[in-house]
Amino acid sequence: MSAPPRPRRSPASANLAALLAQATRRLARARLVYGHGNIDAREEAVILVAHAIGLPLSKLDSAALKKRVTEADRRRALALVATRIEKRVPAAYLTHEAWLQGLRFYVDERVIVPRSFIAELLSVQLEPWIDDPAGVSKALDLCTGSACLAILLAKNFPLARVDAVDLSPPALEVARRNVTRYRLGKRLRLVESDLFAALGKTRYNLIVSNPPYVTAATMRRLPPEYRREPAMALAGGEDGFSLVDIILAQAARHLTVDGTLVVEIGHHRRRIEACYPRLPFVWPETSGGDDCVFVLRRADLVAPGALQRRPARRPAT
Numbered sequence: 001m002s003a004p005p006r007p008r009r010s011p012a013s014a015n016l017a018a019l020l021a022q023a024t025r026r027l028a029r030a031r032l033v034y035g036h037g038n039i040d041a042r043e044e045a046v047i048l049v050a051h052a053i054g055l056p057l058s059k060l061d062s063a064a065l066k067k068r069v070t071e072a073d074r075r076r077a078l079a080l081v082a083t084r085i086e087k088r089v090p091a092a093y094l095t096h097e098a099w100l101q102g103l104r105f106y107v108d109e110r111v112i113v114p115r116s117f118i119a120e121l122l123s124v125q126l127e128p129w130i131d132d133p134a135g136v137s138k139a140l141d142l143c144t145g146s147a148c149l150a151i152l153l154a155k156n157f158p159l160a161r162v163d164a165v166d167l168s169p170p171a172l173e174v175a176r177r178n179v180t181r182y183r184l185g186k187r188l189r190l191v192e193s194d195l196f197a198a199l200g201k202t203r204y205n206l207i208v209s210n211p212p213y214v215t216a217a218t219m220r221r222l223p224p225e226y227r228r229e230p231a232m233a234l235a236g237g238e239d240g241f242s243l244v245d246i247i248l249a250q251a252a253r254h255l256t257v258d259g260t261l262v263v264e265i266g267h268h269r270r271r272i273e274a275c276y277p278r279l280p281f282v283w284p285e286t287s288g289g290d291d292c293v294f295v296l297r298r299a300d301l302v303a304p305g306a307l308q309r310r311p312a313r314r315p316a317t
Ligand SMILES: C[S@@+](CC[C@H](N)C(=O)[O-])C[C@H]1O[C@@H](n2cnc3c(N)ncnc32)[C@H](O)[C@@H]1O
Pocket: 111, 112, 113, 114, 115, 116, 142, 143, 144, 145, 146, 147, 148, 149, 165, 166, 167, 168, 171, 193, 194, 195, 210, 211, 212, 213, 232, 233, 234, 243
């Protein structure tokens, strides 16, 4: 005779803390790849569970953790966790939101998940390299994606008109949604363009760019989560610098005399310095280290021989 079924503990009696612990365990067991804003299984669980049960992150305090979760909410939360595990899709594409410097952005698979280190610099930290921060009247975000950096530019330089360029019309649709959310339509212009091509002779006090810079070798072995992002947002050609080279070659034509260029290039400091030995790159410290974002002044770019390019060393594979 088989044993009588054990009475099931009602899952409805579980509180939010228990649900989060369960979600964290499932995510941790699945050995996923993070790197899209959340650092580990616990953070990912918080984002997914809070979204599924409709709890704003700002309200996730110790009192909320003790509250009971309804069976319907529990099921919804664990279903979202299961989707994250089975489809290997970044959490931000499931919740349709990503946070950068305290701002929330709408995202979906038409744009990469915002995580640029430039965002950290778009405040007082850039001031040493900008002649007159209060006087920035024109700024450009090249390769804008969701428009996250363009919006941060507009917020941090309140007198500036901002142009935000992308070659991808689907990405620009997402950007439009975020620009509308922040009611910046009058000050922030979205432009479909291959880098500077459609900008005519416009000059900017400040140009920022987080272009595609992933090497061909790295593209070939991207973890599944990164393959969910648009390839054109990541792929930077054989050595990763195909767009960076163009930006360096053309930026001076679009900077004011005292203008500043800020570019993110992954952790490729050594290689880019080897390619351009005469450019006096400056590497501000970010949470990613001091090897991923460089700053140059227009004067640096127009100095004789400054752009002499040596072949890139073989990228690390
Ligand atoms: C690394 S993503 C950066 C997106 C956003 N700025 C961010 O930091 O989250 C690079 C973006 O460059 C765009 N892109 C790729 N090639 C381009 C080109 N030739 N001209 C303009 N934009 C380009 C892609 O569509 C993508 O949105």
